[in-house]
Amino acid sequence: MSETTQIGGDALLARRSGAWRERLRLVAMALGPVLGAIVLSGLVLLALGVDPIAYYGYVVDRGLINPYGLQATLTRMGPLLLIAAGLIVAFRAGIWNLGGDGQFLLSAVIVAALGPLLVPYLPVWLVLLVGLAVGAMVGAVWSLLPALLKAYQGVNEIITTLMMTFLGVSFANVLVKLAFRDPATTVPQTRTLIVADRLPRLFDTTVSSGLIIGLVAIVAVHLLMTRTSFGLKLRIVGANPRAAIHAGLNVPLLTMATFAISAALAGLAGAVEIMGVQGNVRADWNPAYSLTVVPLVFLARFNGFASIAFVFLFSVLSIGGESAARRTGVPNFFTLVVVAILLIMLGITEYLDQRRRAAGK
Amino acid sequence: MTQTLSPSEPLADTRPVVSLDHVTKRFPGVVANDRVSFDLWPGEVHVLLGENGAGKSTLVGMLSGLQLPDEGGVLVEGREVRIASPARALELGIGTVFQHSMLVPSLSVVDNMALGGSWWSRPDRDGVARKMAAVCADIGVTIDPHAKVGSLSLGEQQQVEIVRALMRGSRVLILDEATAMLTPKGADDLGALMGRLVKLGIAVVFITHKLNEALAFGHRITVLRLGRKVGEIAPERLAALGPAAATAEIVRLMFGTGATAAEAVATTVRTRPSGAPVLEIEGLAVDDPSVPVAGIDLSVAPGEIVGLAGIDGNGQKQFAEALAGQRRLAAGRILLGGEAIERLDVGGRRQRGLRYVTDDRLGEGTVGSFPISLNLLLKQVGEAPFWRRGIEQPEAIADHARRLVGEFDVRTPGIETAIGKLSGGNIQKALLARELSGPARAVIFAKPTYGLDVQNIRATRQRIREAADRGLAVILISTDLEEVLELSDRVAVMSRGHIVGVVDNDAGARNRVGELMSGVTA
Numbered sequence: 001m002s003e004t005t006q007i008g009g010d011a012l013l014a015r016r017s018g019a020w021r022e023r024l025r026l027v028a029m030a031l032g033p034v035l036g037a038i039v040l041s042g043l044v045l046l047a048l049g050v051d052p053i054a055y056y057g058y059v060v061d062r063g064l065i066n067p068y069g070l071q072a073t074l075t076r077m078g079p080l081l082l083i084a085a086g087l088i089v090a091f092r093a094g095i096w097n098l099g100g101d102g103q104f105l106l107s108a109v110i111v112a113a114l115g116p117l118l119v120p121y122l123p124v125w126l127v128l129l130v131g132l133a134v135g136a137m138v139g140a141v142w143s144l145l146p147a148l149l150k151a152y153q154g155v156n157e158i159i160t161t162l163m164m165t166f167l168g169v170s171f172a173n174v175l176v177k178l179a180f181r182d183p184a185t186t187v188p189q190t191r192t193l194i195v196a197d198r199l200p201r202l203f204d205t206t207v208s209s210g211l212i213i214g215l216v217a218i219v220a221v222h223l224l225m226t227r228t229s230f231g232l233k234l235r236i237v238g239a240n241p242r243a244a245i246h247a248g249l250n251v252p253l254l255t256m257a258t259f260a261i262s263a264a265l266a267g268l269a270g271a272v273e274i275m276g277v278q279g280n281v282r283a284d285w286n287p288a289y290s291l292t293v294v295p296l297v298f299l300a301r302f303n304g305f306a307s308i309a310f311v312f313l314f315s316v317l318s319i320g321g322e323s324a325a326r327r328t329g330v331p332n333f334f335t336l337v338v339v340a341i342l343l344i345m346l347g348i349t350e351y352l353d354q355r356r357r358a359a360g361k
Numbered sequence: 362m363t364q365t366l367s368p369s370e371p372l373a374d375t376r377p378v379v380s381l382d383h384v385t386k387r388f389p390g391v392v393a394n395d396r397v398s399f400d401l402w403p404g405e406v407h408v409l410l411g412e413n414g415a416g417k418s419t420l421v422g423m424l425s426g427l428q429l430p431d432e433g434g435v436l437v438e439g440r441e442v443r444i445a446s447p448a449r450a451l452e453l454g455i456g457t458v459f460q461h462s463m464l465v466p467s468l469s470v471v472d473n474m475a476l477g478g479s480w481w482s483r484p485d486r487d488g489v490a491r492k493m494a495a496v497c498a499d500i501g502v503t504i505d506p507h508a509k510v511g512s513l514s515l516g517e518q519q520q521v522e523i524v525r526a527l528m529r530g531s532r533v534l535i536l537d538e539a540t541a542m543l544t545p546k547g548a549d550d551l552g553a554l555m556g557r558l559v560k561l562g563i564a565v566v567f568i569t570h571k572l573n574e575a576l577a578f579g580h581r582i583t584v585l586r587l588g589r590k591v592g593e594i595a596p597e598r599l600a601a602l603g604p605a606a607a608t609a610e611i612v613r614l615m616f617g618t619g620a621t622a623a624e625a626v627a628t629t630v631r632t633r634p635s636g637a638p639v640l641e642i643e644g645l646a647v648d649d650p651s652v653p654v655a656g657i658d659l660s661v662a663p664g665e666i667v668g669l670a671g672i673d674g675n676g677q678k679q680f681a682e683a684l685a686g687q688r689r690l691a692a693g694r695i696l697l698g699g700e701a702i703e704r705l706d707v708g709g710r711r712q713r714g715l716r717y718v719t720d721d722r723l724g725e726g727t728v729g730s731f732p733i734s735l736n737l738l739l740k741q742v743g744e745a746p747f748w749r750r751g752i753e754q755p756e757a758i759a760d761h762a763r764r765l766v767g768e769f770d771v772r773t774p775g776i777e778t779a780i781g782k783l784s785g786g787n788i789q790k791a792l793l794a795r796e797l798s799g800p801a802r803a804v805i806f807a808k809p810t811y812g813l814d815v816q817n818i819r820a821t822r823q824r825i826r827e828a829a830d831r832g833l834a835v836i837l838i839s840t841d842l843e844e845v846l847e848l849s850d851r852v853a854v855m856s857r858g859h860i861v862g863v864v865d866n867d868a869g870a871r872n873r874v875g876e877l878m879s880g881v882t883a
Contacts, residue, residue, distance in 0.1 A: 228751045229743035232735070236742070242725040245687055247739045248707025 029353060030299055030306065033345035034313070040345070041338045050328050058327055063320025071206045076315040078210025078276060079104075079269035083290050084307045085214070085221040086265030087297045092225050093258040094238030099146060099161030100266040100290025102168025103139035105281075107270035109172040109190065111135045112281040113180035115274070116191040124197050132213075132271050139267015140260045142168055147259035151252035157259075169286055176283045188283040199276040208276035215308070217265060222304025234258055266290060292336075295343045314339070376439060378403050378564050379424070379455065379533050384433035386419050388782070393419040395588045396433065401533055401564040405596065406555050408579035409568045410615060415585040417568050421537050424566070425457035426450035456526025460538040462518050466511030473510055474525050496527050500557050516547035520554070527563075534558060535566040540574055552578040572611055576604055584614040591615075615815075639663045639834045640715075640803040645693030647683045652676040654683070654858040657693065661803065661834035666825065668849030668866070669838045670874055676858035677838045678720075681807050684836075685717035686710045697803060711740055714802030720811050720838075722788045729781025733773055734762035736780045737795050769794035770820075786817030793824050803834040810844060822848060842878075846871060854878055 042052035062069040090097040111131045118127045146160035182191040199209045225231035237244045237254050244251050300306035321335035377400035386394040394416045411417050422428035426447040434441045437453050444450050464473045475484035490506040502520045540548040555565050582594045592614040638660035645657040654676040661667050682688040686707040695703040702710050719726045727736045746757045762776040771790045810818040829835045839845050853863045854877035862877040
């Protein structure tokens with residue numbers, strides 16, 4: 001016994017310095033690809049004949065320093081954080097829900113149609129609450145089929161959720177053009193929720209309170225997954241499904257719950273985007289937030305707090321990128337190029353890290 | 362086992378073909394190899410002996426290019442080399458045959474040999490077959506080059522791997538736990554083959570934890586304990602000692618204790634339990650595509666150990682899983698203390714005192730990446746006092762883990778260490794701690810000592826006896842007949858999904874169980 005305590009004491013000391021090194025390694029693993037992506041994207045800009053310093057200068061100025069830009073950045077974070085929260089639940093439970101875009105868009109369309117209908121009859125706060133609840137429900141319902149197939153038939157959810165996204169995006173368009181079209185406009189779009197009836201803004205800024213909803217959701221999800229027995233059960237299913245069966249967990253039920261929570265958060269993101277920012281849905285509008293957030297969540301290693309940082313970074317990049325694109329003549333999509341390069345850098349970093357581990361260090 | 366086989370005379374040589382010079386290899390929380398030196402001489406079978414976790418696999422890993430040493434050097438023919446990949450090891454003439462086959466079962470032998478050739482050219486099947494025939498003739502084995510690997514026995518597959526290693530020009534052949542999966546006959550054949558290989562001047566490394574094989578096949582024996590080399594017996598000394606003295610010496614080196622204690626089996630005479638059965642199984646049946654189980658009737662009294670013998674894959678696993686609640690029953694009843702539990706789930710049965718120690722420790726018994734503390738509570742997630750209103754209580758979880766780790770002597774750097782990093786013996790101790798603590802009434806042990814070393818086997822068997830002495834009803838599923846006969850009060854024999862007989866464990870039990878297993882009286 002004395003021998004084991006001795007070993008334990010030594011290991012504790014070693015672990016403390018090891019933990020620091022491990023933390024440093026994680027920070028380097030997360031920031032390395034970001035820096036690499038910025039440098040490589042700069043080279044692409046140079047090749048296009050654009051001064052990368054000027055481009056990044058606009059990005060930082062318009063996305064971070066300029067007060068209006070910063071407020072737009074923070075507003076953009078709301079729905080992205082909700083989507084990230086949904087992905088964290090799913091990924092940690094070993095469920096690859098890639099159907100977030102369908103869940104998001106369908107919920108957005110239905111909330112956009114429902115809001116203006118309810119406004120004459122209900123107080124604003126109740127309209128907003130009903131909108132959020134309906135949005136979450138629509139998202140969850142759109143994941144029901146993949147969830148049932150995964151839980152009871154073992155059908156690969158990557159395929160089914162992606163297919164449901166194609167269906168969901170098309171169905172949302174059909175709804176906008178045929179069912180919910182605003183007769184007062186020439187372009188097909190839903191009726192608009194007036195600014196006074198949208199989610200309240202924070203203090204004297206233009207930042208939507210969707211940011212608060214997003215922050216609360218992602219912190220809650222982080223605590224749920226790391227501190228509760230329910231989160232632990234989901235993680236057991238994710239890490240070793242056979243051990244979950246051996247331990248007597250109801251794996252199909254937990255799988256259904258994972259889908260429901262994950263998709264409801266994606267649906268909630270749709271409701272927040274509509275009732276906080278857009279006010280309506282135009283036909284063929286699809287920001288594809290969910291697939292963009294997937295790499296961010298991976299970069300954050302499914303950690304809620306790290307995800308907040310990466311979502312913030314991405315929001316700066318995308319808001320600042322929009323105005324930098326206008327001023328430097330680079331297409332708006334260049335933000336996606338940066339994100340794509342970031343993804344590739346992430347893959348390379350992961351590969352190098354695995355090789356390092358395989359080498360036994 | 363192999364009285365007929367004696368080690369052949371080693372060829373004399375002046376310089377080792379491969380040397381490990383004071384190599385050290387560390388893993389998180391463990392020093393797997395601590396300044397180990399290890400020389401391989403041509404024409405010699407060098408046996409590497411040690412318990413699980415002694416550092417044998419790490420040493421082999423460094424020779425075969427899977428791992429690089431943190432300190433110390435590897436020398437091939439006196440030159441320092443860096444073996445950074447298995448391909449590099451092959452280039453240097455070091456071939457490894459791993460415990461688990463590295464062949465593609467759906468391809469023919471020739472095609473397996475041709476794998477690793479250049480991708481743009483068509484494999485030269487005839488050329489490979491000719492070369493193979495030459496090597497086979499040299500070492501005295503016969504292999505049909507066009508047979509599918511999957512249709513060969515495990516022993517034959519091993520021969521294929523050895524031939525493949527030789528065809529690639531190996532001068533050093535590492536056989537990692539090569540006899541673990543073989544029948545006794547297959548092991549003898551392998552021993553004879555090793556003898557012929559060293560006559561050709563090849564250096565063989567033979568890793569095992571079976572003493573009798575080490576003595577029968579080896580010329581030189583190195584013993585590892587806890588990552589350190591604790592002794593090496595040179596060929597002359599081994600010959601001089603003779604089998605009995607050598608055995609005593611090796612046991613002393615391996616376990617550091619007074620000689621024969623490791624081999625002496627303490628067969629304590631247990632009082633025959635009596636009383637109303639605590640666990641009753643009536644007409645249990647399980648649907649399964651490979652081995653359907655039907656008509657199982659068994660009752661176990663408190664304090665009784667019922668052994669379930671039989672060849673592996675005759676429905677033991679299906680039976681155990683159905684009993685534990687992991688599998689649906691097709692028919693039958695299970696009574697625990699008179700209460701029907703066949704409709705309860707795993708958790709419900711566990712709460713009533715039914716425990717199941719699975720044989721698949723890493724596959725389903727634990728979550729390898731999770732800390733020991735959580736693995737010890739894997740079947741109690743959400744229960745008080747470890748979780749209150751669903752919120753984790755870290756102190757209660759840590760206290761529980763520290764208590765069990767101490768009580769069951771789990772050797773670990775800490776309770777937060779991922780359980781997958783522990784050795785097999787320590788993982789088993791953690792599983793026993795989880796299943797035997799708390800208010801248990803009946804325990805199913807599935808192959809509880811499978812893959813463990815001598816010391817952990819002894820410790821585990823002692824736990825099983827103690828469980829019965831505490832008044833628990835014990836079902837011991839084992840494919841090791843010695844184990845069943847050593848521990849059980851009664852022995853049931855399972856064959857093709859049925860219990861074909863139950864006998865009292867007395868003097869004649871061995872013969873009757875043997876007859877039942879082979880189907881003579883079935």
